[in-house]
Every structure is written in C-alpha cells, then in structure tokens.
Amino acid sequence: MNNYFSTRNTIREYSDAKVPKDLIDKIIRDAAQAPTTGNMQLYSVIITESRENKDLLAPLHFNQPACKNASLLLTFCADFNRFEKWCKFNNAIPGYRNFQSFISAILDVTIFAQQFNTIAELNGLGCCYLGTTTYNAPEIASLLKLPELVIPVITIAIGYPKNSVQEPTERLSIEAFVHNEFYKDYSKETIDRLYKEKENNPTNRKFVKENNKQTLAQVFTDIRYTKENNEIFSKLYFDFINKNGFNFPK
Amino acid sequence: MNNYFSTRNTIREYSDAKVPKDLIDKIIRDAAQAPTTGNMQLYSVIITESRENKDLLAPLHFNQPACKNASLLLTFCADFNRFEKWCKFNNAIPGYRNFQSFISAILDVTIFAQQFNTIAELNGLGCCYLGTTTYNAPEIASLLKLPELVIPVITIAIGYPKNSVQEPTERLSIEAFVHNEFYKDYSKETIDRLYKEKENNPTNRKFVKENNKQTLAQVFTDIRYTKENNEIFSKLYFDFINKNGFNFPK
Numbered sequence: 001m002n003n004y005f006s007t008r009n010t011i012r013e014y015s016d017a018k019v020p021k022d023l024i025d026k027i028i029r030d031a032a033q034a035p036t037t038g039n040m041q042l043y044s045v046i047i048t049e050s051r052e053n054k055d056l057l058a059p060l061h062f063n064q065p066a067c068k069n070a071s072l073l074l075t076f077c078a079d080f081n082r083f084e085k086w087c088k089f090n091n092a093i094p095g096y097r098n099f100q101s102f103i104s105a106i107l108d109v110t111i112f113a114q115q116f117n118t119i120a121e122l123n124g125l126g127c128c129y130l131g132t133t134t135y136n137a138p139e140i141a142s143l144l145k146l147p148e149l150v151i152p153v154i155t156i157a158i159g160y161p162k163n164s165v166q167e168p169t170e171r172l173s174i175e176a177f178v179h180n181e182f183y184k185d186y187s188k189e190t191i192d193r194l195y196k197e198k199e200n201n202p203t204n205r206k207f208v209k210e211n212n213k214q215t216l217a218q219v220f221t222d223i224r225y226t227k228e229n230n231e232i233f234s235k236l237y238f239d240f241i242n243k244n245g246f247n248f249p250k
Numbered sequence: 251m252n253n254y255f256s257t258r259n260t261i262r263e264y265s266d267a268k269v270p271k272d273l274i275d276k277i278i279r280d281a282a283q284a285p286t287t288g289n290m291q292l293y294s295v296i297i298t299e300s301r302e303n304k305d306l307l308a309p310l311h312f313n314q315p316a317c318k319n320a321s322l323l324l325t326f327c328a329d330f331n332r333f334e335k336w337c338k339f340n341n342a343i344p345g346y347r348n349f350q351s352f353i354s355a356i357l358d359v360t361i362f363a364q365q366f367n368t369i370a371e372l373n374g375l376g377c378c379y380l381g382t383t384t385y386n387a388p389e390i391a392s393l394l395k396l397p398e399l400v401i402p403v404i405t406i407a408i409g410y411p412k413n414s415v416q417e418p419t420e421r422l423s424i425e426a427f428v429h430n431e432f433y434k435d436y437s438k439e440t441i442d443r444l445y446k447e448k449e450n451n452p453t454n455r456k457f458v459k460e461n462n463k464q465t466l467a468q469v470f471t472d473i474r475y476t477k478e479n480n481e482i483f484s485k486l487y488f489d490f491i492n493k494n495g496f497n498f499p500k
Contacts, residue, residue, distance in 0.1 A: 005280035005369055028428060030255035032421045034364065035379045038474055041422055046429045053431055082426070082436055083470075086445055089438050092467035095477020099484035103384050106353075107404065110360040114284065118368060119255050129285045134353050145432040154357065171282045172291055176332070178278060179296045181303055182395040186332055188339050195336055217342035220333075224288055227345020234349035238499045248498070249488045 004122060007168050011126025012066040014159025019071040019125060027119045034115035036108050040083055042101075043109035045116075046144045048073040056143055060136040061155065066128040070157035075133065075140065076113040078105035080245070081149040097149070102246040106153055113154045126161035129154060135233045138240045148245040170201050254372060257418050261376025262316040264409025269321040269375060277369045284365035286358050290333055292351075293359035295366075296394045298323040306393055310386040311405065316378040320407035325383065325390065326363040328355035330495070331399040347399070352496040356403055363404045376411035379404060385483045388490045398495040420451050 024047070032041065048054055049072055057075075061067040080096045087094035095101075117127045133140060133155045140152045176194040186194075198204060199216050207219050221227070242248055274297070282291065298304055299322055307325075311317040330346045337344035345351075367377050383390060383405045390402045426444040436444070448454060449466050457469050471477070492498055 005365070006283055008283055010285060025424060025428075028424050032424065032427070033256055033258055033418055035260060035367065037381055038470070039419060039421070040470070040475075041427060044427045044429060044433065046431070046433060048431060050431060077433075079427070082441070085436050085438075086441050087467045087471055089441050090465040090467035092465055092471040093477070094471055095480050096475070098477075098480050099488045100384060100480045101475075101484075103356075103487065106356060107360050110357050111364045114361045114364045115255070115368070117285065118365065131287055134350060144429075147433065147435050150433060168283055169289060171289070174275060174278050174282065177282070177291060177294045177329070178275075179294060179394075181296070181298060181300060183294065183296055183327075183397065183400060185397050186335050188335075191332070191336050191339050215340040215342055217337045217340035220288070220290070221337055221342040221344055225290075225346070225351075227343070227348075230345050230348050230350045234351075235499045237353065238349045249485045250500075 007165075008121055009165055009168050010128050011159075011161045011165070012064075012128050012157075013162040014066075014069050014071060014126060014157075015162045017071070017160045019158060019160070023123065024072065027116060027123060030119050031112055031116040034111050036111065037104040040104070041108065041112075042079055042083060042105035043112050044077045044079040044082065044150060045112075046075040046077065046146075048075065048144075053143070057140070057155075060139050060143070061130045061132045064130055064132070066157040067130060067155075069159070070128075071159035072157075074113075074116070074156045074158060075144060075152050076109045076116075076154040076156070077146060078102065078109045078151045078153050079149065080105055081147050084149060097245050097247050099246065099248045102151070102241065102248075105151070109153050113156060117156060120158060124160070125158055128157045130157060134237050137237055141240070141244070151241055151244060151246075170198060172198065257415075258371055259415055259418050260378050261409075261411045261415070262314075262378050262407075263412040264316075264319050264321060264376055264407075265412045267321070267410045269408060269410070273373065274322065277366060277373060280369050281362055281366040284361050286361065287354045290354070291358065291362075292329055292333060292355035293362050294327045294329040294332065294400060295362075296325040296327065296396075298325065298394075303393070307390065307405075310389050310393070311380045311382045314380055314382070316407040317380060317405075319409070320378075321409035322407075324363075324366070324406045324408060325394060325402050326359045326366075326404040326406070327396060328352065328359045328401045328403050329399065330355055331397050334399060347495050347497050349496065349498045352401070352491065352498075355401070359403050363406060367406060370408060374410070375408055378407045380407060384487050387487055391490070391494070401491055401494060401496075420448060422448065
C-alpha cells in the first residue's frame with residue numbers, strides 16, 4: 001500500500017467498463033471521513049453519468065480526452081447553501097457569505113475530493129483532475145443547476161484504466177519545497193540545481209522543442225498558463241463567486 | 251487498509267515520542283506524488299520542530315492543545331514564489347499574480363496536505379488540522395519568514411497518539427451531499443431529515459445544552475463560527491493575500 005503512494009499516476013484513458021454505482025457510493029462514504037472544518041462538510045458532489053450530460057460538460061473542459069471517455073465525471077463544489085439552509089431552518093442566523101467561509105469551503109471540498117481520488121485509485125480505478133473547472137465555472141454551474149453559495153471547484157474524471165499504469169510523473173526533490181523552522185528563499189543557483197532534473201527530463205525537453213521555446217519555463221508562461229488567460233479567468237471566477245453569494249472585501 | 255478510511259479520526263493528544271525526521275521525509279516525498287496543477291507543485295511546507303518556535307506559533311493558533319503538545323507543526327503554504335523565480339531565471343515572463351493562480355496554488359497545497367495527512371495516519375501517526383492558519387496568516391507569515399507569493403493555508407499538528415483511537419466522528423449520510431446529474435436543492439423537510447441524526451447525537455446535544463442554545467445550528471452561528479469573526483478574518487486574510495503579491499480583481 002505504501003508503494004501505491006510513491007507510484008500513483010493520473011489516468012486519462014479508460015476502458016468501456018462502467019464503474020458500479022455501489023462502489024462509487026462506498027468510496028464517497030469513506031472519503032467523507034476525511035477532515036472537514038468543524039464537521040460542517042462544506043461540499044457537494046454532482047455525479048454526471050449520462051452520455052448527454054457528459055457531452056454537454058466536455059466543451060466546458062476544452063474537450064480534454066479524459067473528459068470524453070470517462071465512465072463518470074464528478075464535479076466537486078464548495079457548498080454553503082446546505083449549511084446556511086440548515087441554520088435558517090433552525091432559528092440560527094448564518095454569517096457565511098464572506099471570504100473566510102469561502103476559503104473554509106474550498107479547503108473542505110479539496111480535502112474531500114483528494115480523499116475520494118486516493119480511495120478510488122486504491123480500488124483500481126483511474127482518475128484525472130481536469131483542472132479546468134474554475135475557468136468555465138459559470139457555464140458548469142448553469143448546466144448542473146447549482147444554486148447560490150455552491151461553487152464548482154474540482155472535476156475528477158473516473159473509469160477503469162485502459163492501459164497498464166505508466167511510470168510515476170517526475171517531481172521536484174523534497175528539498176525544493178520543505179523548509180526547516182523558517183522559509184529559506186531561493187537564489188538563482190539553488191533554483192538552477194532544484195529544477196535541473198526536470199529541465200533535462202526527455203518528455204519536458206520534447207515539449208520545449210515542439211513548441212519552439214528556449215526554456216521549459218517558457219512553455220508554462222507562453223503556452224500552458226499565460227498571463228492573459230489567467231487574468232481573463234481570474235475575473236470570470238472572482239465575479240462568479242461574488243455574484244453567487246460570497247461577498248469578498250473591497 | 252480500506253478499513254482505515256472509514257474509521258480514521260483526528261488525534262489531538264500526543265505522546266512524548268518524537269517523530270523521526272526520515273519518516274517525515276518519506277511521507278512528504280510520497281505525498282508529493284499527489285496530483286498537482288500542470289506539475290507545478292505550487293506549495294511549500296515549513297516544519298516547526300523547536301520548542302521555541304512551537305511556543306511562538308501556539309498563540310497564533312489560539313493555544314489549541316494539539317498545537318502545544320505536537321511533536322511537529324507543519325505549515326502548508328500556497329507558493330508561487332519558487333515558480334515565479336524559476337520563470338524569471340529562465341527568460342520567461344510569469345503571469346501568476348492573480349486570483350486564478352492563487353486558486354491553483356490553494357488547491358495544490360490542500361491536495362498535498364491531505365495526501366500527507368493520509369500517509370502519516372497510515373504510518374501510525376496522529377494528525378490534527380488546526381483550522382486557524384487563515385485567521386492569523388500575517389503573524390504566522392512573519393514568524394516563518396515567508397516572502398511575497400507564499401501564503402499560509404493549512405497547519406497540521408502531528409505526533410504519536412497518546413490514547414487509543416476513538417470512534418470515527420459522525421458524518422452526514424452521503425445522500426446529503428451527492429447529487430445525480432443535477433443539483434437538487436433542499437426543502438425544510440429534507441434538511442430536517444438529513445440533519446436529524448447529527449442533532450440527536452449525544453455529544454452534539456451536550457454542546458447545545460452547555461452553551462445554553464436552543465439548536466445545534468446556533469452553536470455554530472453564535473459561538474463557533476460567528477458572522478462578526480468571519481468578517482474580521484475575511485478582511486485580514488484577503489488584504490494579506492493581496493498585499494503579498496496576488497492582485498485580485500476589483
């Protein structure tokens with residue numbers, strides 16, 4: 001089992017086998033034992049199983065292949081709607097339409113989603129975080145009929161792996177992100193050393209070449225996560241969250 | 251192992267036994283194989299082991315007992331500092347001082363922290379999310395010498411459990427937070443049914459009585475998570491994040 005954690009990998013191609021509903025229920029039930037802020041469970045998950053709804057969600061995730069051939073799509077939402085309603089029905093005045101409460105809910109739903117991901121993988125399922133949920137949140141929310149105070153945060157595509165599992169993806173050595181007692185900021189020499197292996201990785205070198213870039217970092221800044229897109233989607237998501245009930249400070 | 255997920259619990263009291271450094275390193279290394287946005291690993295973790303620094307952190311976590319008697323405190327931070335520096339040193343112009351990038355980093359660090367929590371518990375360690383890191387982030391950041399673009403998000407206290415593990419904490423039935431195809435909003439009758447078991451739980455009934463409240467919901471709104479505190483800490487955290495390099499939309 002310890003071996004699982006050091007070797008796990010994202011799976012983007014799935015067989016045609018359906019994931020049984022009772023297995024998903026069991027995984028979700030266990031995942032809900034993960035830590036949650038004050039036991040409030042500030043999340044909901046929408047399970048998309050129908051072909052029709054998967055096809056409607058796919059373009060909102062830029063038609064990533066994992067999205068199209070998954071057995072199920074699970075959209076994990078930060079949810080203060082249910083908790084607020086419970087308060088109102090119980091003679092209690094809720095005060096959760098604010099930034100801290102949104103942060104609590106986003107932590108809760110992320111912890112829950114990751115616990116789901118781990119248990120699903122341990123049960124032989126393949127999972128892929130789509131990473132696009134916060135870009136097209138307004139359309140996703142509309143499609144899934146999300147009310148106020150329910151914000152889509154994470155989508156996990158899930159199915160049985162089509163192929164055998166590949167080598168785990170390279171990561172930075174722990175020295176790169178572990179600090180003892182105090183944060184130790186990075187000199188150019190340290191950054192060069194910490195990122196050298198990643199830069200020399202054959203797959204990453206291929207990305208640089210294919211994209212006609214000089215450095216791997218440019219693949220990120222110029223193609224994968226550009227300033228222009230980040231700023232467009234920042235405004236969209238920020239405005240959506242505020243319009244949907246969380247009033248952030250001015 | 252599947253049994254672990256359905257029975258795990260937060261541990262707030264620890265024995266005097268030290269957690270070996272090489273075990274922590276191994277857990278962190280494995281946790282880093284968890285999913286991360288575009289393999290950017292937008293996080294850092296500060297390990298507090300010294301008595302002196304734990305005593306300085308404790309009041310910033312409102313002197314929670316778990317904080318005081320833990321072997322180690324791990325402060326998990328959303329970190330775009332390292333990635334931005336890597337870009338700048340590699341002739342790439344980063345565009346990450348925005349809301350979407352902050353959200354990517356907060357998801358990355360939460361996934362990483364939760365994977366750490368799971369692996370640590372599976373290795374016999376007891377863990378407790380302190381839940382107060384986003385309240386006193388400015389002081390925590392100052393104490394840990396965090397630079398711009400490094401935002402404290404989660405603190406996990408860790409040690410060997412002092413007592414045998416208790417019953418798992420009650421959770422809502424999955425029907426409460428799972429929606430098929432579309433979000434189904436909650437009527438008063440549904441909320442009453444879904445929360446009945448929680449409200450009748452002996453521990454929760456004791457909370458209501460001890461606090462002279464009429465309902466369990468009032469324990470949350472009037473005592474544990476009040477509107478007034480949420481709004482004070484919303485402004486503090488929001489301003490801190492913006493002051494530290496992430497410029498949110500107006």
